[in-house]
Amino acid sequence: MNIAEIAEMAGVSRAAVSRYFNNGYISEEKREAIRKVVEETGYRPSIQAQMLRTKKTRMIGVIVPKVASASIGRIVEGILSVLNESGYQMLLAVTQNDPRKELEYLSAFHGKQVDGVILAATVFTPEHKRMLKNSAVPVVVVGQYLAGQCAVYHDDYHATYELTKLFLEKGRQRLGFIGAIRQDQAAGEDRYRGFCDAVQEAGHGELADHYTIAEFTVASGYEKAGELMKKYDNLDGLICATDSMALGAVRYLRGHGIKVPEQILVAGHGDSEIARMTIPPLITVHYSYEKSGEIAVQMLMEQLGRGESAMKEVKLGCHIVDPGAAS
Amino acid sequence: MNIAEIAEMAGVSRAAVSRYFNNGYISEEKREAIRKVVEETGYRPSIQAQMLRTKKTRMIGVIVPKVASASIGRIVEGILSVLNESGYQMLLAVTQNDPRKELEYLSAFHGKQVDGVILAATVFTPEHKRMLKNSAVPVVVVGQYLAGQCAVYHDDYHATYELTKLFLEKGRQRLGFIGAIRQDQAAGEDRYRGFCDAVQEAGHGELADHYTIAEFTVASGYEKAGELMKKYDNLDGLICATDSMALGAVRYLRGHGIKVPEQILVAGHGDSEIARMTIPPLITVHYSYEKSGEIAVQMLMEQLGRGESAMKEVKLGCHIVDPGAAS
DNA sequence: ATTGGTTATGAAATCGGTCGCACTTCAATA
DNA sequence: TATTGAAGTGCGACCGATTTCATAACCAAT
Numbered sequence: 085m086n087i088a089e090i091a092e093m094a095g096v097s098r099a100a101v102s103r104y105f106n107n108g109y110i111s112e113e114k115r116e117a118i119r120k121v122v123e124e125t126g127y128r129p130s131i132q133a134q135m136l137r138t139k140k141t142r143m144i145g146v147i148v149p150k151v152a153s154a155s156i157g158r159i160v161e162g163i164l165s166v167l168n169e170s171g172y173q174m175l176l177a178v179t180q181n182d183p184r185k186e187l188e189y190l191s192a193f194h195g196k197q198v199d200g201v202i203l204a205a206t207v208f209t210p211e212h213k214r215m216l217k218n219s220a221v222p223v224v225v226v227g228q229y230l231a232g233q234c235a236v237y238h239d240d241y242h243a244t245y246e247l248t249k250l251f252l253e254k255g256r257q258r259l260g261f262i263g264a265i266r267q268d269q270a271a272g273e274d275r276y277r278g279f280c281d282a283v284q285e286a287g288h289g290e291l292a293d294h295y296t297i298a299e300f301t302v303a304s305g306y307e308k309a310g311e312l313m314k315k316y317d318n319l320d321g322l323i324c325a326t327d328s329m330a331l332g333a334v335r336y337l338r339g340h341g342i343k344v345p346e347q348i349l350v351a352g353h354g355d356s357e358i359a360r361m362t363i364p365p366l367i368t369v370h371y372s373y374e375k376s377g378e379i380a381v382q383m384l385m386e387q388l389g390r391g392e393s394a395m396k397e398v399k400l401g402c403h404i405v406d407p408g409a410a411s
Numbered sequence: 412m413n414i415a416e417i418a419e420m421a422g423v424s425r426a427a428v429s430r431y432f433n434n435g436y437i438s439e440e441k442r443e444a445i446r447k448v449v450e451e452t453g454y455r456p457s458i459q460a461q462m463l464r465t466k467k468t469r470m471i472g473v474i475v476p477k478v479a480s481a482s483i484g485r486i487v488e489g490i491l492s493v494l495n496e497s498g499y500q501m502l503l504a505v506t507q508n509d510p511r512k513e514l515e516y517l518s519a520f521h522g523k524q525v526d527g528v529i530l531a532a533t534v535f536t537p538e539h540k541r542m543l544k545n546s547a548v549p550v551v552v553v554g555q556y557l558a559g560q561c562a563v564y565h566d567d568y569h570a571t572y573e574l575t576k577l578f579l580e581k582g583r584q585r586l587g588f589i590g591a592i593r594q595d596q597a598a599g600e601d602r603y604r605g606f607c608d609a610v611q612e613a614g615h616g617e618l619a620d621h622y623t624i625a626e627f628t629v630a631s632g633y634e635k636a637g638e639l640m641k642k643y644d645n646l647d648g649l650i651c652a653t654d655s656m657a658l659g660a661v662r663y664l665r666g667h668g669i670k671v672p673e674q675i676l677v678a679g680h681g682d683s684e685i686a687r688m689t690i691p692p693l694i695t696v697h698y699s700y701e702k703s704g705e706i707a708v709q710m711l712m713e714q715l716g717r718g719e720s721a722m723k724e725v726k727l728g729c730h731i732v733d734p735g736a737a738s
Numbered sequence: 739a740t741t742g743g744t745t746a747t748g749a750a751a752t753c754g755g756t757c758g759c760a761c762t763t764c765a766a767t768a
Numbered sequence: 769t770a771t772t773g774a775a776g777t778g779c780g781a782c783c784g785a786t787t788t789c790a791t792a793a794c795c796a797a798t
Contacts, residue, residue, distance in 0.1 A: 086784050097748040102786055109746050128522050132468070133784035135459040136753050143502070151491075152484030160478050164505045175470070176503045178491045195455050302684065331688060338690065357629065361658060361688040363665065413754050424778040429756060436776050460754035463783050 162377025244278030305332025489704025571605030632659025
């Protein structure tokens, strides 16, 4: 079934059939004749042929480090919800945190395979930036700020800053911090800086040293909490860069006879389901992950429509979730 | 940059350039000449044109109910890991548990947009089956058995059967069960049947009534545990169809002064990260989600290669994870 | 009567590849 | 020496749509 056969069956030209599907000029009679034939045959225009001819794929590429993760999963769902309203499809690539794969997919995608790209990376190398600069298709970065690029991200700095101030207000004076690698701009660098600045302002600059780096897992949080406790045994508050780390920390502390939150108050980031698993639930920071995915798509769509996007960056606010505050 | 320009620059025919990229006969000199031009220009064949001509898209469509879920996320990662080894791309569609969307995507995909489809549905309607029957492209169902279809799934029945027997062996005599909707073949029907048969064989058929249905959330598990406890107040064991439900149940029980696991032993299914969150960790069942994704792709690839697949169904075993067994 | 704008139409070019086919060359086999 | 066949080559058709263009019909305004 191709357009020529349909045209012949309906007694019109191929162009007329094309117009039928693309809202071109067409008389009522022909429209009806074509409609009938299309219905009978179940004909659908070949997407591949359309892509070739129009040079639009109606697909966007999404590159993420992993997908079996609460935060990224939610970003992807946000992306998809807006995307298929617009009749676009999503080509998903997972890099497993391998920067080489990231570049590989980026180049594959911007070789006109898709109309646009959404990139959720963690660490940006100069190579990344170069590639983004001369990309043939628009790219939106999600999850962190990147100079000169369209990006949607959260205000990680202020989130952790406020969280730390909250701890201080609650009278916790001896804070510790379990962070992510500093190359990770959002989860690593910004959150730690928020912590540092808050303790600094409160006149407790020395607390910035109560700091260690963990991976994004419960096990790593457990281990690093142990290391931190051995070094600084009189902590009364612990802020972690992610909920998983925080969970691991709680397990370590309780496993070693330390009362949480009475002796040590613990907080994470992410407002994930697991943050609500402890009793009482963790203090955490809520991120609008779905929203950031949705906005990323909107920015992309704007660029696909007109040449330029009105928004170049969108910074989303976070809010602290403190289950104890209700009581 | 198209193949004709490259051919001209290299002083060869278009066909030669095509052969260069597709390992056809080509002399060493021409190969070198083309290689040079390709390198200089950075030329890459148009994927759209290739698709149109060869009628192969090198994409497979994946339809899932949601993506921000531990189990499905892991299936998707399994799929992707095998997929891009084979140089295929993944088109991801999320249905949000809407059977209408499921059919919509199925029809969009099998309208030759992709070379194959992997479908992770929950509930199969007759409409689904009809659509699968006359699909233009091969489909592999993942997560549940479906007569006459290529499928990869877990042995849910025996998993819950064994789990229930374990509870009985541990001396738990008054069991309850929180299940999923029965239309969900794997998580709903099979797991409940495993429970029923196990208690039946143990001469406790009446326990099959200690049964209620919850949704796939912690909140629903919490609520339904409450309902169950009010109806049957002397339970000493509770088996839940998923870890989320089990977590909710634990929270309810502990929130009402019931000791877990001393008074009531609780188990879930899924071996998810959250199952390890409670102290002590939940009893749960390990599913090889990544593996099922990988196998689904392999089955698809076999069908894409030769016409038929050797494997028509693959049933994966599960094993019980009992953290208490170590002590 | 002429001009001009809008609607309607199909022939033909185009997008950028692959593939069937016919042809040549040259070494191996009978 | 004749025959085979594998390697190497390019022409031209083809995949299935969209889009330009030339043309025509129709109606209103000059």
